[in-house]
Ligand SMILES: NC(=O)C1=CN([C@@H]2O[C@H](COP(=O)(O)OP(=O)(O)OC[C@H]3O[C@@H](n4cnc5c(N)ncnc54)[C@H](O)[C@@H]3O)[C@@H](O)[C@H]2O)C=CC1
């Protein structure tokens with residue numbers, strides 16, 4: 001908003017009025033004032049999008065389909081921020097191909113806790129899209145003193161990284177909550193990266209994407225940073241809380257909880273092995289206790305180290 005004319009759109013008109021009056025999102029981003037220059041609107045998103053040069057969709061995965069459907073005729077470049085698989089089993093670009101194939105679209109992703117971005121702390125992101133116009137619009141809008149934006153045309157790879165790291169952050173939260181040690185955490189992150197890469201390549205991503213900001217970068221941030229909601233779920237489960245309690249006390253979306261099963265099912269259909277993600281599914285289901293999950297992962301047969 002310091003460099004461009006920006007409108008924040010809220011799907012609920014009452015909420016838009018509250019944001020306009022309080023200049024703060026007290027429920028979801030407390031303590032961070034909205035810049036004076038930022039306009040806040042409710043109403044029709046289609047008419048609003050038609051008056052802007054770039055559209056950013058900042059819903060959870062569950063809200064992406066509806067908004068893309070509404071904005072299907074939009075001619076401005078559009079990018080979503082959500083990271084996960086939809087409950088149908090689709091990634092964001094697959095949802096878009098189904099409901100709004102003509103959009104010039106992509107994802108803005110990478111290691112970026114919202115609170116730190118909002119405070120202007122240094123952050124590096126990835127503008128992922130097969131469309132050059134989208135990559136360039138995202139770099140032009142966001143690249144600046146506080147944010148570096150790298151362009152990548154591998155949208156499937158960037159999306160798999162953002163989705164799978166959430167599931168792996170639940171595992172590392174559990175690992176740390178159970179005090180299994182720093183060796184165990186490093187092993188989980190590294191072998192988790194191998195799982196992410198295997199699935200991502202099978203879904204059309206390029207191997208090097210997983211070594212970049214949207215893969216390794218976001219995995220390191222989310223698996224080790226206590227601001228992560230997915231990691232917090234793992235920590236809460238380690239304290240003996242039920243999944244319901246862990247999710248309720250969070251008060252925010254934890255996409256890894258919602259898509260862990262989908263990740264493992266899609267991997268299964270492609271013949272991709274994901275032992276850590278599978279253990280997370282069993283832990284979330286309550287069919288495996290944490291100690292049994294550790295034994296199961298450590299008891300696997302020896303294997304050659306490769307992705
Ligand atoms: N918070 C963070 O640091 C980051 C979050 N993300 C991703 O962005 C997405 C949203 O995350 P947050 O805003 O942090 O979650 P949040 O739980 O803090 O806020 C969710 C927001 O989405 C709205 N919402 C909920 N269901 C909706 C629906 N069906 N349709 C439209 N809007 C809906 C809520 O009213 C609320 O404003 C997630 O996919 C998350 O993985 C990505 C990068 C960083």
Ligand SMILES: O=C(CO)COP(=O)(O)O
Pocket residue numbers: 083110111112113114166169218221222227228229230231253254255
């Ligand atoms: O994606 C994120 C940081 O890049 C936020 O992760 P959480 O959703 O686990 O908080």
